[in-house]
Amino acid sequence: MDAQDILTRGQVAQLIDHTLLKPGAVPSDVEALIDEAHELGVLAVCVSPSMLPVDTDGLVIATVVGFPSGKHHSLIKAAEARLAVDQGADEIDMVIDIGAALSGNSDAVLQDVLAVREACGPDTVLKVILETAALTDEAIIAACLAARTAGADFVKTSTGFHPAGGASVHAVELMARTVGGALGIKASGGIRNAEDARAMIEAGATRLGLSSSRAVLDGFPG
Template structure:
């Protein structure tokens, strides 16, 4: 692996969230994560136990998604889902906000929705808040970041990869300005090559979510596989 790729690997959540993912594919991405020393694998909740078994004893974390991909399940369901995922071996939780509540000014609901997940897991478990930035204007993105920060989350994250757009450099810069240095910022959705990953990091990303992870670290000209 080139030196540039090696330096990027520590930022990457190696991601497989497609609904048709098989146990064999989960094993493959866990093997790749061990080989390349990615920060984590990000998989659906039903595969947390499998990934935890495969990665036990390594530095690679298990990340899963909660309220995914729409964010419109109840807070109680999100909290239970996060609690169960942690019990099964998840170290990091990427939860989706209730986008409709945010857009309609239901800020107390959004804050409490995030807080319910934060409070449901142990202090050492990382909670990332997916804003679905493609559906928000800049003022809404700012407000969502502020609410995530108030609710005690560890990261804000751009996208699920299942909506109409993914991470942009301008969104990462905006999110970093709002949360400052006290939170992480995760760029997810459409990050497909080394140049894109490096740009996101320069703009303030501290984590990259991608399904094209191996291509990103191996070859700066690659990018035929879509990110999430």
């Protein structure tokens, strides 16, 4: 059976990080995001760290670290993660040093993730953004393995801000084959309708990062 046959609107909603990471976002935009998240019944909201703390009334709170380039020193990412957790974040989505991954420096990727893992503590969910559209298959595999070794909880496709593009079915399948079952797989970037979401879930995604959550959910049965 495929995802179209078995997934309901409510089930998909519980895979969604309802996301607002636009640089021009203001507090009223975050309030609207949270209101919509409750209306849609999603699992989590994901906002920029400068918008914390926020009151989500029971929703999971995710934020981003080293975003969107990943070209921050690991100690800066660690400090950003620690502050975010202190301000109420339940989940941290960190961007790796994409250049390190492209050059085959898996040790640098490992140390980067370890720094954030140690900073945010064992009770915080850590998602590692690979920016898969900018990486080779070999680099994706190596980065997934480094994230697993470092104690991450998820690997994630994309920031949604890279010119190379966002999530792809191929990348999600590759990530799922590499660490699926050991880590969650978050597909994010360019998923704008139910067809896109179904394809990602069928490929192995266990979480979806969406800014178009309503449009996606409207394509699933109630």
